[in-house]
Amino acid sequence: MTTFWCEWAWLGGDRPEPGVEILVSGDRFAEIAHPTAPRPDAVRLSGLTVPGIANVHSHAFHRALRGRTHSGTGSFWTWRDRMYELALDLDPDSYRGLATQVFQEMLASGYTAVGEFHYLHHQPGGAAYADPNAMSRAILEAAAETGIRITLLDALYLFGGLDQDYVAPQGAQRRYSDGSAEAWTERLDALHVASPTQRVGAAIHSVRAVDPEAMAIVGDYARRRALPLHIHLSEQPAENDRCLAVHGVTPTMLLDSVGLVDENLTAVHATHLDEADISRLGAGRATACFCPTTERDLADGIGPSAALAAAGARLCVGSDSHAVIDPLEELRAVELNQRLATLTRGNHSVPDLLTAGTVNGYRALGWDGGRIERGSLADLVTISIREDVAPEHILATAIFAGARCDVTHTFVGGSLVYQNSQG
Ligand SMILES: [Zn+2]
Known part of the structure; x- marks a missing residue:
C-alpha cells in the first residue's frame, strides 16, 4: 500500500x-x-x-518528422509523401528504439496512456516478417520499457486510396496492407498480450483504405472480442468528396451503414462533418478524438468539437504526429480553436476539457481509469x-x-x- x-x-x-x-x-x-x-x-x-491523461491517437514513427516538415509548403497530401518515405526505413529494431523515445517523452509530458494507431505491419515490399506481428511487438516492448499504459490499435489498411474506385496500395502503403480483412483477424488472433498495462484495440485506417464489407468484418471482430474501435474520419475535404462520389454518402454515414457508429467507436479528427454527421455521432454516443496540434500543422481545419459535445458525443485528444507532445497544449487548443472559429469564448469548460483528457480518453482506449x-x-x-x-x-x-x-x-x-x- x-x-x-x-x-x-x-x-x-x-x-x-x-x-x-x-x-x-x-x-x-x-x-x-x-x-x-x-x-x-x-x-x-x-x-x-x-x-492520468490519455494520448488517444499516436503514430509513434511520425515523431521522426518533427522539425523536418513544418516549414514546407503544400498540404496534408504532400506531408504524407514525406511520412511514407520515412515509413520505408523502419524495421522492428529501429521502430522499437524510436517508439521508446516517443513514449518516454509522453510520460515526461503527463500522458500516462497511449493509443498507438498502428498500420506499419509488414516488410517494405509488403511480405510478412517471420513473426507477422513483429512490428506490433516492437511497439509493445517499447511501451513496456518505459512503463506507459498502451492500447495497440491495430489498423486494417487494404487500399491506397479512393479514386473512381479503391486503388491498390503503392510504395510504402504495401507495408500497411494485410491483403484482406480475414488475414488481419488471423494476425490479431496470434497477438497475445499478457501485461496488465497493455491491451489490443481494433482500427480501420479510414474510408479511403477500407471498403464497407471489410469494415463490417472489423466491426464484428471488435464486438466479439470487446475491443475499442478507432478510425480516421473526415480529416480532409478530399476524403469526403471521394466518399460521396463513390458511395453517395459521407464517411460518417458510410460507417453508419455498416452499423459502426456507437459507443465503442472513436472517430479521429472528425474535422469536416455536416450537421447530419454531427447528429449521428452524438446520438450514437461515439467519441471524437481531436489532435489540434497536428490538425493545425497539416492544415486540416477545425473540427466542430462544441457541436459534437452538444449532440452527445464524448471528446478526447491525441498528439497524433507528435509535432508537439504536450497534453495541456492539446486540451486548451480544443477550446481555443473554437474561439477562433466562432469568435466566442467558453465553448468548453475547464472541467470538460479535463474530462476529455482523462476519463473519456481512458474509456476510448478500453481502460477503467482517468478518474x-x-x-x-x-x-x-x-x-x-x-x-x-x-x-x-x-x-x-x-x-x-x-x-x-x-x-x-x-x-x-x-x-x-x-x-x-x-x-
Ligand atoms: Zn492518425
Whole structure:
C-alpha cells in the first residue's frame, strides 16, 4: 500500500480539493480522503494532481518528422509523401528504439496512456516478417520499457486510396496492407498480450483504405472480442468528396451503414462533418478524438468539437504526429480553436476539457481509469502551479497557462514512471 498526499487534486468537480490523501493498493486506488494533513510516510505531491491523461491517437514513427516538415509548403497530401518515405526505413529494431523515445517523452509530458494507431505491419515490399506481428511487438516492448499504459490499435489498411474506385496500395502503403480483412483477424488472433498495462484495440485506417464489407468484418471482430474501435474520419475535404462520389454518402454515414457508429467507436479528427454527421455521432454516443496540434500543422481545419459535445458525443485528444507532445497544449487548443472559429469564448469548460483528457480518453482506449476514485487504475499526473492563484483558478491556470515542463511526476498503476528535477 502506497500513500500519496496531494496539495491539490482534481476529483471531477469545478475546482480542485486541498489536502487529498490517496491510498493505492496494487495498481488501483483504494481510498481517497480530504482534506487531510500529510502523514509522515506519504509521498508528497505539491501543485495540482490530476488523473492520468490519455494520448488517444499516436503514430509513434511520425515523431521522426518533427522539425523536418513544418516549414514546407503544400498540404496534408504532400506531408504524407514525406511520412511514407520515412515509413520505408523502419524495421522492428529501429521502430522499437524510436517508439521508446516517443513514449518516454509522453510520460515526461503527463500522458500516462497511449493509443498507438498502428498500420506499419509488414516488410517494405509488403511480405510478412517471420513473426507477422513483429512490428506490433516492437511497439509493445517499447511501451513496456518505459512503463506507459498502451492500447495497440491495430489498423486494417487494404487500399491506397479512393479514386473512381479503391486503388491498390503503392510504395510504402504495401507495408500497411494485410491483403484482406480475414488475414488481419488471423494476425490479431496470434497477438497475445499478457501485461496488465497493455491491451489490443481494433482500427480501420479510414474510408479511403477500407471498403464497407471489410469494415463490417472489423466491426464484428471488435464486438466479439470487446475491443475499442478507432478510425480516421473526415480529416480532409478530399476524403469526403471521394466518399460521396463513390458511395453517395459521407464517411460518417458510410460507417453508419455498416452499423459502426456507437459507443465503442472513436472517430479521429472528425474535422469536416455536416450537421447530419454531427447528429449521428452524438446520438450514437461515439467519441471524437481531436489532435489540434497536428490538425493545425497539416492544415486540416477545425473540427466542430462544441457541436459534437452538444449532440452527445464524448471528446478526447491525441498528439497524433507528435509535432508537439504536450497534453495541456492539446486540451486548451480544443477550446481555443473554437474561439477562433466562432469568435466566442467558453465553448468548453475547464472541467470538460479535463474530462476529455482523462476519463473519456481512458474509456476510448478500453481502460477503467482517468478518474481519482476508489477502484480506478492508479494513474496520476502532478503539475506544478507556479502562479499564486485562488483555488477556483487553479484548474484554468494548469490548462490555459501550463506546459509540459510543469509536469513534475507521472505515475502509472501506482508506480513512478517520471519525475522532473523540480519534483
Ligand atoms: Zn492518425
